[in-house]
Amino acid sequence: MFRFAISAVRSIRPLSVPYFNIAKTLSNNTKNYVTLSNVSLSPSASFKPNSLLQNKQILEISNNLNVVPVRTVTKFSLNKGKRKTVKAAVRRFFRLHWGGWIRTKVGKHKKMWKKHASQKQRLRQHVFCNATQNTMLDKMVTKYWKRPKHYVEDPYAPYHTREEFGLTRRKPVVRQ
Structure with missing residues (x-):
């Protein structure tokens, strides 16, 4: 009041x-x-x-000032007109082979001294981005980052395939 x-x-x-x-x-x-x-x-x-x-x-x-709206994201290069990758998107997010994007939770490294162990554990986990964010991130990167990347001892290897969803299934359904 x-x-x-x-x-x-x-x-x-x-x-x-x-x-x-x-x-x-x-x-x-x-x-x-x-x-x-x-x-x-x-x-x-x-x-x-x-x-x-x-x-x-x-x-x-x-x-007489004319304020021009400015975008900080460079969509196309000045020399050849090719699409450019937004470096922050590649640095903060990771694209899975089936098209989904994952990220760590916000505040992962901030004020760790006052967080409990359970909260620190939750902050180390990854979360999926929603469909709108996936579309936006796909527009922010070039074809190179959309191609599957195969790393040695990839910790995300189990998450690159999505067999439970029909559109992204690779193996045929075995009915018993």
């Missing part, structure tokens, strides 16, 4: 921003990438005399 009262009091406090129409401007232009051009800055008495907010050159530059 007190948390709600405190949050209500905090929301009543005046804004530290000298112009109050910025919240309305930003909420009305959520689909627009450039919201700085819509904010009108009027000189106020609360500004210091040599403030950067009164500099006309800085105001013109800030009004």
Whole structure:
């Protein structure tokens, strides 16, 4: 109950921003990438005399900024246009031969000093990714990582085949 009262009091406090129409401007232009051009800055008495907010050159530059959305994932190379592998996907996940992806649980190495032995054991286990994550991870890697890899003494060898599921079954069903 007190948390709600405190949050209500905090929301009543005046804004530290000298112009109050910025919240309305930003909420009305959520689909627009450039919201700085819509904010009108009027000189106020609360500004210091040599403030950067009164500099006309800085105001013109800030009004002409065009924010371009950027993706950090490189889909295609610049030289030949070939698809690129996202290194974090290969480092954090492992693809099984039947198309499933596995990973360790989150927080495997974090704050181990305060975790019980049973929780440490659970964190060492692997979990499967769901179908949506499998599709996304398949898009993030190239054909090389989708091919079956055969390692010496592979600890995941029993999990590479999925005989209980009809679509991925290799051996014929023996009925008795």
